[in-house]
Amino acid sequence: MKTHYDLIAIGAGSAGLGVAIAMKRLGFDVLIIDRSDRRIGGDCLNDGCVPSKALIHVSRMIHNARRSGPFGWTMQGATDLGAVMQYVRERQDIIRTHENAAYLRDTEGLDVALGTARFVGRQEIEVTSEDGPPVRTSAKNIVLCTGSKPQLLKADGVEAVEVHTNETIFSLDRLPNRLLIVGAGPIAMEMGQAFARFGSQVTVVGQEDRILSKELPEVSALLQQRLEVEGITFRLGQQVTAFPDPHTARIESQNGTTETLPFDAVLVAVGRTASVRDLNLPAAGIELNDKGQIKLNDFLQTTNPHVFAAGDAAAGAPAGTRYFSHAAELHVSTLVTNLLTPGQVLDKKLSYDHFSWVTFTDPEVATFGLQEDELTKRNIRYERVVYDFAEDDRAVIEAYEYAKMILFTEPKGLNPFGTRLLGGTVIAPNAGELAQELILAVQKKLTVGDFFNKIYPYPTASRVNKSIWLDYVLDNLPGVVKRAVKWVY
Template sequence: MAQEYDLVVIGLGSGGGLAAEFAAGELGLRVAAVERGRIGGDCLWTGCVPSKALIASARVAHTVRTAGTFGVTAGEPEVDLRAVWARIRSIQAGIAETDDSPDRFRELGVDLVEGSGRITGYRQVTVDTADGERRLDARYILVCTGSRPAVPPIPGLDTVGYHTNETLFEIDEPPSSLVMIGGGPIATELAQSMVRLGVPTTVLEMAHRLVPRDEPELADRLGQILRREGVDLHLSTSATAVRRGGDGVVVETDDGEFSAAGLLVATGRTANVQSLGLGELGVPVGPGGAEVDGRNRTLVPSIYVVGDAAEGRADFTHVAAHDAVLAVRDMFFPGRGAPAQLTPWCTFTDPELAHVGLTAAEARERHGRSAVTVHRHELAQNDRARADGTTDGMILVVTARDKIVGAHALAPTAGEFIHELALAIHFGAKLNELSDLVHIYPTLATGIGRIAADRSFETAEKYRSLAKLTRWMG
């Protein structure tokens, strides 16, 4: 006999967990949540949490190594990689025992169902559990199944052992050296961290720059920083075959061969939607996810899909969480849950590379070349950056007819202060309006105020003659 719910959530990662909490805890709905693995999903176990914990350890090692520039005796740090990986697992366990604890969800009233779920009707989910099939009927179904690493069809790849972000943090310590295929955010963050921790790392990226979706001017500068730190970076380089050999694995490319003890593949993501049964209900699905409308609804009005599982939505934890809550609002308060169209993101290298809105090229294509202006503030001109010894970076603001349409920053904590510029874009602010805000000194964010002030000074110049005339008439 089927059990009836207001909402069945499939997948308890960042999006599904928050949706279940909101629906059961805040709205008092009858909620069931289906999870085939560990609560917390990719973010907790293979993505955001372990990678940021790794980055923190790597930053400490880098600080020890470069302490001499601050008048402190420097030295080569003694890195215990096994201890670094143990710290990562400890942090994950702490979060799992609190925020992502099964008991916490049960206390909220969520019925947790362990097993693989598939959608067997417009308002029905069937779960394969350890005790057999269990049928759940629901007014609405929310799919939050995320994505998995995409594995490219490189000859020989399936015959050698390789890592992805799903396996790298499951081992006791990393290989003694690495070759990475891919130059997106995952590979870029990991490569810098590995080199800082003493693991020689080569990055092979087929595009002509790292993180190709980001502002090219800053992405190129980030590549230069990584090279200076010791990352063996090869751009415009495609892997053509993989085989065992050398220290462990050899990657053949159109630019020679590269060998290391281990191989990591970071070439994008594939949505986890193929086995859900959506296609049988007439919902188009593909590698990028299930097709949804502007409210994250599929062609079946009772079925919503969010996060990495939805085609066309950005593959970020914060997007999944944001859209999941909005989807629940839209189900029970129709018209209140349109997903945000402005998505900021950040690659957590050191310095961080943050992005919101349009790149300069995208702005010129959309608004016309003559309407677009690019405003820059070099960190070498920022007092806080000078004091902190972090002057290699830039804040870049893109305007169209003086309205802010894009903002990008290569700077420490860029992911924190980019939100001011995201808010400005969201509300259609003009650049000189930001000069009305008082920015705390000394901070990196004073660079935003400096850019805005410069634009205001340019406007004031136009009225210089009028000011003189007013003085004469007075």
């Protein structure tokens, strides 16, 4: 480790790896620090995206096999959760071959320090490892990429209960007969469906009146209906207040009534908190906001102009944050652009206007662009266009006619072909893939006419991206346009 660098990244998750590798490949001298070699890859590799999607993949295979009875196939037996988790670890290890200290040093040319980092000056860092004395170094700029931790459940008697978060749920090797999930967001829905498909009796307790509160109400309702068909029980508008014993939870509704629920294990998914505690931020002149988050400006810069934040650590940004790995990718893109721009006048502000996300349940929920509440808040005029997949041949073939697409567009004018897309949500199998074309349309300001001019192979699932506009255009052509077309004909 050198005494000075062009840039130091603290944390080797999605944000830290992104900014460190990008700056190194651009020719800068870069140091990346993480607590241990095993934690490189961050929450995404170790406790989040990778293991959860591997688990969902296995649960989907089991679910589809069990549904094959009407076609002459019979499947029996219990899920071997130990074997499932072994598959999950194998997938993680494959990705870990290029997310470890040796690879980063040998292939990317990065300096890597393993240990706990803390500020000892405005641009000076001290790294403490288990096998040596503390070592100090400094940099022109430092990026905090320390991630976040799951919020803990506060309830009487919780210390005597087997409580899991996303950091521990993948260590289970025996399937709980009864799984209680506290929280009704994306993690709760994804893990709840997966464990229900493995064979657990899943009950979801959420304080809000619906699941996925950041989605459109009709999308939340449709997904809840699909999950209830698979046997998941929902107790919404309620909260866990106590655990009378290690296998019983007391829940209280909004009107004050209480009841008890038996369980074998608990998964808590009630939110996340940025990890900034051990950094000794005051030594660098870095302030926190009233929520305990790092205070940032629109350029992800802290109150120390040489220190920035990215990924989950950037929760204090004026634009807010999104706890996704690809949000870290957006932060990295913004930071690298600005670090190479002379003077803040030309710097790019963080914006989520073109941001998208996917909840990987079955059906998936893909949301992108400006949503209805944001459009209303900004006084942007818009129209709502809805398409039910019951009209789509591919949906009929594969039995997902229940699916739905809800899009927000500019108000139509005399030429509906010139209308542009502002945002929307798709709830359907593989919605995350179906929506990619729509996401590009928002970013590149494509029009309805651009979709009309594309010929989709039949019967690809993505034909819905054109089908939604057929009735929209034909029903909204002004009479004067129709008369003009007829006259030309």
